[in-house]
Amino acid sequence: MTVIDVRGLRKDFTVRVKAGRFRREARTVAAVDGVDLAVEAGEMLGYIGPNGAGKSTTLKMLTGVLYPSAGHVRVCGLEPVPRRTRLARRIGVVFGQRSQLWWDLPLRESFELLRHVYRVPATDHRTRLKWYRDLLDLDAFADLPVRQLSLGQRMRGELTAALLHGPEVLFLDEPTIGLDVVSKQAVRGFLADLRDAGDTTVVLTTHDLADIERLCRRLVVIDHGRVVHDGTLERLHERYGSRRRVVVDLDEPLATPVDLPGATVESVSADGLRISYALDSATAGALVARLAAVASLRDISVVEPDIEDVVARLYRA
Structure with missing residues (x-):
């Protein structure tokens, strides 16, 4: 079932x-320019772009x-603005720089207030809250005022607050911005569990491409304002020329260069003892087998293409 249906959005x-020394003129700027998007129930969609992209x-x-x-x-079959109140009961939103928690209240009381705001039955509220408490380890700071929480603790509280009423769709705008490594891992692990459960559709925008990957x-x-790619990460790598790399350490330099169709030598270093190959169409196994036949190999590593590199190339294009 399609829960988000967008056509020609502008x-x-x-x-x-x-427009001169003392004059200004009005100009119309399209922040979003003809976006088409369909998101199915239970899908987790990464929605990215440079600053100001829309x-x-x-x-x-x-x-x-x-x-x-x-x-x-x-969204959920509703037109968002005219049906905003009804839609609010069916979606959850987390903006990295905005809070829906009460600053001076303990986190636990914020959750209780949100139960009344969304009119969630007490039994459903307790069941959901217990699940989120376990997954996000909330009990350690649930009795602290929100203003005393660290950024990572507050983000875990924000995610819980956005999900306590059982939304069909969750919109996340930069949920890991500013978090330390441990907090990022906790948030990513929780979102992975949410994705695997398949009960909530998630739209995630972020500049941290590790989240997307x-x-x-x-x-x-x-x-x-326009969609320039819609598909898998693999298709993105194919489209913008990402290549795997094989780095080989040798016991002694090669007497003659090894040629393999579909592989290109990118660099030779350490007096010829380290060679980096870029794979165009050849497989890593074929390259390693060819090298093993003519040289003594000390170590081998296969480096997968970096999503940040390919997205940077896309933005520049």
């Missing part, structure tokens, strides 16, 4: 720009914060 803003504007239209200038948009099977890249 959002224009009017800005005033300098990611947050898209999320605000999907959640009913902004009214689109044009296009068709339905570890959590999302589908990636949508937006730039200048």
Whole structure:
């Protein structure tokens, strides 16, 4: 079932720009320019792009914060702005720089207040809260005021708050921004469990591409308000020329270079004792077998393509 259905989505803003020494003129800028998007129930979608690409504007239209200038948009079968109150009961939202918790109340009491805000039955609330307490280890700081929590603790509280009413769709905007390594691992592990359960559709925007690589099977890249890629990470690597690399350490330098169709020598270092090959079409096994036949191998490593490199190439293109 399609829970997010977007066709021709557009959002224009009017800005005033300098047009002379003492004059400014109005100009229309398209922050989102004809986005088409369909997200199925239970899917975890990575939605990325450079600063100013239109990611947050898209999320605000999907959640009913902004009214689109044009296009068709339905979330859970509802038009977000006219049905914003009904939609709020069926979605959860976490913005990395905004809080939905009460600053001076203990975290536990914030959860109880949200139960009344969303009118969640007490039994359902207790069941869900127990699950999140265990997964996110909330008991260690549940009685502390929110203002005393570390950023990692508060983010775990934000995720719980966004999910306590059992939303069908969860929108996450930079959920790991500013977190330390341990907190990032905890949040990623929780989101992986949420994805594997398959009960909640998740739309994740982030500049931390490690989040996307570890959590999302589908990636949508937006730039200048338009979708420039919609597919798997593997397809993205194929499209923008990512190549695996094989780094070989030898006991002694090769007497003659080894040629293998589909592999290219990228570098030779350490007086010829280390060679880096880029694989175009050859397999790592074929290259290693060819080298083992003519040289004494000390060590071998296969380096997978870096998602940050390929996304950087995409942005530059």
